Amino acid sequence: MKRDTDKLKENLILTGVEEIKQNGIDSISLRTVAKSCGVTHGTPYRHFESKENYLNTVLKHISTLLDGELIKDVDISQNAKEQLIQMGVNLINFAKKYPNFFEALFIKFPFKYMKFTDKTISDTSDFPGFSRFKEVVILLRKEEKFINSESESLLHFWSFISGLAIIAGSLVGNELDNETIKNTIRSMLEIYIKGERQ
Known part of the structure; x- marks a missing residue:
């Protein structure tokens, strides 16, 4: 179960990275990220608590x-x-x-x-x-x-x-x-x- 959770979290991060790469940071939406990962729109919030925390994690990955x-x-x-x-x-x-x-x-x-x-x-x-x-x-x-x-x-x-x-x-x-x-x-x-x- 833990492995699946970690894998999903990593997938959410990498999807955000790709979204920024293709369309820029202004276009990023947790709803779109969730949809791309095949999960409900509330899933990113369960893993990152807020959009700001999510973006911070994605930006750290880019950094x-x-x-x-x-x-x-x-x-x-x-x-x-x-x-x-x-x-x-x-x-x-x-x-x-x-x-x-x-x-x-x-x-x-x-x-x-x-x-x-x-x-x-x-x-x-x-x-x-x-x-x-x-x-x-x-x-x-x-x-x-x-x-x-x-x-x-x-x-x-x-x-x-x-x-x-x-x-x-x-x-x-x-x-x-x-x-x-x-x-x-x-x-x-x-x-x-x-x-x-x-």
Whole structure:
């Protein structure tokens, strides 16, 4: 019985992930998810209690996918700047490949699972994609001896790379190849680091 319950719960999550991938987070409905899984519309509520809890679980699943994409070709023996450049390229490629996932995580719902303070930005729900990015930014701050707050660095880098991802996913950005993206991120980081050293 437990195995069937776990299997159904996983099916509900994966159905939500696929729904977001195909149609975006705004179109997701627990009734539609239940119907796709062949269960009554009350079943998702029995497993997740609310739509918000369900979405949080689905977004965590998507964030785990993002985490796997973020670390592709990242060489942890390199300095934080080089790691962050590769992560930026990977995030932009993720946004191009999965535009609805990117929108759900970085445009529609970031403030649902993130807490901003004067000192830092923390994810309140264990979203590994953002956690990985944060680790590298903190390492860069240490290597480059930044004087600004951790939250400022996180917000600056996150907004720059997310903004670049939005441009890269647009019709205008279709011309941006990985080398151009990498050079753009490198240039921004060098300007930022130079500003922090003064």
